Amino acid sequence: xxxxxxTQPGMFVQEKEAVTLDxxxxxxxxxxxxxxxxxxxxxxxxxxxxxxxxxxxxxTEGRYSLNFQKARKSANLVISASQLGDSAMYFCAMRxxxxxxxFYFGSGTKLNVKP
Amino acid sequence: xxxxxxxPRHKITxxxxxVTFRCDPIxxxxxxxxxxxxxxxxxxxxxxFQNEAQLEKSRLLSDRFSAERPKGSFSTLEIQRTEQGDSAMYLCASSxVRGGLPGEQxxxxxxxxxxx
Numbered sequence: 235x236x237x238x239x240x241t242q243p244g245m246f247v248q249e250k251e252a253v254t255l256d257x258x259x260x261x262x263x264x265x266x267x268x269x270x271x272x273x274x275x276x277x278x279x280x281x282x283x284x285x286x287x288x289x290x291x292x293x294t295e296g297r298y299s300l301n302f303q304k305a306r307k308s309a310n311l312v313i314s315a316s317q318l319g320d321s322a323m324y325f326c327a328m329r330x331x332x333x334x335x336x337f338y339f340g341s342g343t344k345l346n347v348k349p
Numbered sequence: 350x351x352x353x354x355x356x357p358r359h360k361i362t363x364x365x366x367x368v369t370f371r372c373d374p375i376x377x378x379x380x381x382x383x384x385x386x387x388x389x390x391x392x393x394x395x396x397x398f399q400n401e402a403q404l405e406k407s408r409l410l411s412d413r414f415s416a417e418r419p420k421g422s423f424s425t426l427e428i429q430r431t432e433q434g435d436s437a438m439y440l441c442a443s444s445x446v447r448g449g450l451p452g453e454q455x456x457x458x459x460x461x462x463x464x465x
Contacts, residue, residue: 238391269453279392279440279456325391334405335451337382339391 236260238326238340246346247316254301255311255343257326265331268309270300273323273342282324285309316347351375353457355441361463362431369427370460374443380451381424383416384440385409386459392440398424399446431464438462 239258247253259268270282285293285300293300301310313320326340354373362368374381379400384392395414396406400421410416413431418424428435438461442454 267450271456277438278458279442279454281453281455284453327391329451331450335380336397336405337394337454339384339393341389341391 236340237338238328240326240340240343242343243341244344244346246348247313249318249347249349250315252312252314253316253345255313255324255326255345257309257311257340259307259309259326259328261307261328261330263330263332267329267331268300268302269327269329269337270298270309270311271325271327271339272320273325275322279325283311313345318347318349321345321347353441353443353455355439355457355460357460358458359461359463361465363465364433365430367427367429368431368462369425370439370441370462371423371425372441372457373423374441375445375455376422378443378445378455379421380444380446380454381418382442382444382454383424383426384442386438386440387436395426428462431462433464436462436464 266287268285272280283295283298283300285302297314299312323342325342328338356371382397383395386392394407396416398418401418413429416426438459440459441457444451444454
């Protein structure tokens, strides 16, 4: 089974609108971490936001927030007030804390922000 | 520049040749990871080090692949007898372990390997 599933290969959003990128995960570890990364066309992976499995509140970092629904095993990324520079690939990742701290990445969502 | 660096950025080689890539992590980071990324896919975990110890290897890492981190600083990834299927971007990342858990990973720019 896939550890991380991102079901949206591509998304479009109008500039200044909010957008939600979906991520579901599969683990039996009681402790894990969830991450989102951005990969622009230049290729370098950029860390955006982190959520620990025991964190009670949803993580926020500026215009990024992580909608963590533990029972549904989902960790959706919400980008508010989209900007043209947000156009990129977005990857959801999980760290399993009892599995040698291995990281698993999803296949990504290509976000295009339209002016 | 205090980020993760990788060398070379691009490598073109003929099938059957050996190649070696280098990664210099952020200096205070004790975890170092290697990933492979093919076009349109997310990074696939290959292996990681805690200081100089290689703690985990993926089944993707065949016996043609070997990684070292001899002094707990830079790391090398060698691919022997390259095959066309090895063509990919090889990413290195480093992180700092806090409270027993690694934090977010900082990625290098990658080495793009093309095997002809």
